[in-house]
Amino acid sequence: MFDFVVIGGGIAGASAAYELADGASVLLVEREEHCGYHTTGRSAALFSETYGNAAIRSLTRASRRLYEAPPAGFSEHPLLTPRHVLFIARADQAASIAHLSEIFMQAGGKPPRVLSADAVRERVPIMRTDYVAQALLDETSMDIDVHALHQGYLRGARARGASIAVSAEVLNIDKGPSGWRVTTAREQFQARTIVNASGAWADSIAAMAGVAAAGLTPLRRTAMMLDLPDGIDASSWPHVIDVDEEFYFKPDAGRLLASPADETPSEPCDAQADEFDIAVAIDRIQQAADLPVRSIPRRWAGLRTFAADRSPVVGFDPRVEGFFWLAGQGGYGIQTAPALAKVVAALANRRPIADEILEAGFNPDAVSPARSGLGAAVHAEA
Ligand SMILES: Cc1cc2nc3c(=O)[nH]c(=O)nc-3n(C[C@H](O)[C@H](O)[C@H](O)COP(=O)(O)OP(=O)(O)OC[C@H]3O[C@@H](n4cnc5c(N)ncnc54)[C@H](O)[C@@H]3O)c2cc1C
Numbered sequence: 001m002f003d004f005v006v007i008g009g010g011i012a013g014a015s016a017a018y019e020l021a022d023g024a025s026v027l028l029v030e031r032e033e034h035c036g037y038h039t040t041g042r043s044a045a046l047f048s049e050t051y052g053n054a055a056i057r058s059l060t061r062a063s064r065r066l067y068e069a070p071p072a073g074f075s076e077h078p079l080l081t082p083r084h085v086l087f088i089a090r091a092d093q094a095a096s097i098a099h100l101s102e103i104f105m106q107a108g109g110k111p112p113r114v115l116s117a118d119a120v121r122e123r124v125p126i127m128r129t130d131y132v133a134q135a136l137l138d139e140t141s142m143d144i145d146v147h148a149l150h151q152g153y154l155r156g157a158r159a160r161g162a163s164i165a166v167s168a169e170v171l172n173i174d175k176g177p178s179g180w181r182v183t184t185a186r187e188q189f190q191a192r193t194i195v196n197a198s199g200a201w202a203d204s205i206a207a208m209a210g211v212a213a214a215g216l217t218p219l220r221r222t223a224m225m226l227d228l229p230d231g232i233d234a235s236s237w238p239h240v241i242d243v244d245e246e247f248y249f250k251p252d253a254g255r256l257l258a259s260p261a262d263e264t265p266s267e268p269c270d271a272q273a274d275e276f277d278i279a280v281a282i283d284r285i286q287q288a289a290d291l292p293v294r295s296i297p298r299r300w301a302g303l304r305t306f307a308a309d310r311s312p313v314v315g316f317d318p319r320v321e322g323f324f325w326l327a328g329q330g331g332y333g334i335q336t337a338p339a340l341a342k343v344v345a346a347l348a349n350r351r352p353i354a355d356e357i358l359e360a361g362f363n364p365d366a367v368s369p370a371r372s373g374l375g376a377a378v379h380a381e382a
Contacts, residue, residue: 002027004348005182005191007170007205009035011146011334012326013197014153015341020195020348021160027189028162029182031169036150038270039199039333042302044223044250044257046239047142047335048085050103055311055366057107059336059343062360066338067144074152080142083250084238086115086123088288091133096243100136112136124237126229126289137238143250144334153341170198173209180209180322193348195324200268200303202313202327211320214313215375216328218303219263222277225298226256226291247284255297258285265378266303273299306330306378311366314340315347318370324348325369343367
């Protein structure tokens with residue numbers, strides 16, 4: 001009998017297992033051989049306090065301190081390294097740049113720097129000056145070492161006594177008088193509380209447990225590596241994002257990681273890159289930049305899973321006792337994980353949420369599984 005059985009070994013499950021194992025017995029079960037096989041291993045590793053809606057932004061702000069000062073021994077490498085974000089806009093995207101400036105103002109942190117088209121080219125020499133009408137440089141954003149973060153949580157959870165079972169697909173969940181019985185292909189486990197951290201499969205796991213769906217929609221996003229023209233070193237370039245997120249690219253290990261920022265509804269699955277989305281990315285990037293594409297050394301896709309209002313779904317299910325949701329982190333599950341895992345430990349143990357998280361503007365009602373509107377269709381990005 002475990003206090004918590006966490007289903008899913010991505011960043012959500014790993015970080016939750018780590019925080020919950022501080023004082024409780026925890027088992028993490030992961031279907032795949034490796035815990036980061038699905039969305040967690042496929043991200044663009046961006047940390048940006050202006051990305052996502054208000055709930056996401058508050059969790060990202062609250063996570064920053066935890067990223068910058070992890071517990072002793074958590075990781076050998078810094079979890080964040082500076083990577084400015086350059087938001088670019090064509091002349092027809094003036095309203096979007098104005099909206100983004102407002103978000104920066106509301107955040108109250110360091111304001112972005114306004115760059116001329118020439119200053120953009122100084123930083124990213126392949127950009128076309130006739131394409132960029134306005135640009136904002138966010139000097140507070142970061143690259144995340146996702147592997148170090150994920151492994152730090154898994155290692156730390158084990159050190160706190162948690163058990164981790166891989167190649168352990170949950171096939172059945174039923175409830176007896178003393179708690180939940182979770183059945184995998186080889187074993188059965190008992191749990192007082194189930195934590196549903198199964199990413200794109202979260203509504204399927206809920207159905208297995210007889211819990212009503214939260215109406216989560218997995219949206220496929222494609223990414224690829226592109227070779228740089230000979231002799232160009234992009235390591236100091238910012239992460240370039242079209243202000244309406246029609247595409248982005250950033251330096252990554254001597255190449256450019258690029259995406260058309262697509263959002264195609266999908267069934268939960270092992271997502272694969274689609275040729276059409278690859279072509280869209282290249283077309284959009286080549287309108288903005290001089291980047292000949294001779295080959296695509298790597299391509300992949302992952303599922304970003306959203307609730308209708310694009311806020312995560314975190315907390316006890318309002319109708320079924322002992323079923324805890326940790327889902328719907330969408331495109332922000334890495335940058336928000338440190339604060340969200342602490343929120344999970346507080347709510348699951350019915351303890352108050354830490355002041356530093358509330359002071360960052362986090363409102364637990366915004367992520368509650370009992371909030372209205374769950375189950376509706378996912379909206380376009382606000
Ligand atoms: C292209 C792309 C770019 C992104 N960029 C960023 C970014 O820059 N910054 C950021 O913060 N986020 C980004 N994200 C989003 C981020 O990757 C996700 O929010 C995060 O990884 C979600 O983590 P998770 O643990 O919920 O899901 P997952 O990593 O998918 O983990 C869920 C796990 O549950 C397991 N599971 C499911 N069903 C079962 C079962 N029946 N039994 C046992 N195990 C099961 C799965 O095998 C899986 O390993 C990006 C995503 C994509 C695709």
